[in-house]
Amino acid sequence: MSVLVLAEKDGNQLKPSTYQAVTAASAWQLPIDLLVYGDNLDAMAAEARQLAGVRRVLLAQAGHFQHPLVEDVLELVLGIANQYTHVLSAHSVFGKSVIPGIAARLDIAPITDVIEIRTPSTYVRPSYAGNILSTIENLEPVQIITVRATAFRACSRDGEAELVTIDAPAVRGTSKWIGEQLTHSERPELNSARVVIAGGRSLGEEFNNLLDPIAERLDAAIGATRACVDAGFAANELQVGQTGTIIAPELYIAVGISGAMQHLAGIKDSKIIVAINHDPDAPIFKHADYGLVADLFTVLPELNTALQQH
Template sequence: MSVLVLAEVDNGALSPATGRIVAASAELGAVDLLVLGDAAAAQAAAAIAGVQKVLLAASEPMADAISGLLETLAPSYTYLVAAASTLGKDVMPRLAARLDIQPVTDIVAIESPNRFVRPIYAGNALETVSDPQPRHVLTIRASAFRPASGGNAAPVETLSTPVASAARFIAAHRTESDIPDLATAQIVVGGGVSVGSADGFKLIEQLGKTLGAAVGATRAAVDAGYAPNDWQVGQTGKIIAPDLYIAVGISGALQHLAGIQGAKKIVAINTDAEAPIAKIADVVLIGDLFEIVPQLIAELENQGLKR
């Protein structure tokens, strides 16, 4: 059985999520990787273990164009796969509609070639889905899988048939940052609305920088303007599964907890010992975050952990 994976490319660089999707998809069969429009990203994709071939295509960065391209390639593949990211959630349902297929989304485990596990009820339960269709359209939660290793040298094939879009791409606006990718980071520091302001949130960023961690935020903190939208963690934001999640001033609303259930260890810093986040955390520090976090940063720096 053959698998075509849609690579995640951001600003010319291959996303770390792609290696995780390839590792998951390799359980289903031989993997080809589709890279849109960037030769450097295609070369990086060719180095991922498990990739049989890289397809490099010139395509406009619009969901209808990408789904149209995938439709033309679909007859050669049993599985068409993407990350359960903004791109995947935009493209794959369109592709499924074009192919008249019921997609299986947000997969966190693969039990067999047609049995998949996905979360429901805001992550409070898992369901196993049997997909008897002859062709499968899937989105996979990257944070649920370990990345594939490197060292491969897959061939790169350039596709000569671009697919146009009915829409027109005008501009991309991005937040420039040197911090790790939130969706795949091993350590994440998250801040809540209790931080009080955008200036107060700089304390969260400082702790993240000291640990070499990604920085996240609750929906309330984002809505209040304390943090950018792409830092939002939760059911309506990014789903994360770090080795360590430090929740600072976060009470633990249901939608936020749905986004961090994959975290292996959770440290909560909060004034409320009865907060929902405190009940699921492995370590709870009760007190004022503006006192605890500076002390924590100072101690980490004393231990030589400043990055």
């Protein structure tokens, strides 16, 4: 019995969610193999070997993995799946796109968006937009899951896994990568940041002017509500909530956010929630740990100054 964890990379590094996925996989107390795929893995192989708890790093190197496609990774995993009783990936955009297909081809039901592995085949996952936590017993002979990365700590980097090269299957060709429009931000990614500060529509054109300096000081990711994104004040990928990114940082600061259901669904796992709003009756205060009723156009510059002084 052993576990296959699917790694994901960001440039020449493993994504933080890969470290968190390895921690989740360790709950099974079985040997863990980490599958790393890409077109040029020399730099990353050394990093991958250090993930604590990993027995072997499986390297699949191929030109077409420069921009991995679901169909190609699916074939790669199916080629080695018979060696594993457990398959796990982070519940990232790629993880949730590829894992259900892998499971279906093995005639196995996957469990997605797991936040806790309670027993080797019992999992807790949110449903109904985070309003319900379901405990699921998976009766399948192979356990295939995706985990919400932020629900698990990152594993440490003191491991020394064996490095194994595996063959990449030929290109499937059913889909082709055309291009990407990615925001190159110095800020951490929303789904793995320790601190997130998000703004609502009321920030208007001042969204970046008000939030950027504070985010910089806190090394925070910046988020926005759906209304703020729809109004064009913030980029699409900044949206936090049920229909955007679901976050679980140590500290979440909600600025000018009233607290719509769909937004709350995306933030409720944050450890500490701070709400700043001029309306004392805003629902967000019911879900926050600390509240500050104030005009955000004066309070944000003040916060920036206060953080500077310490």
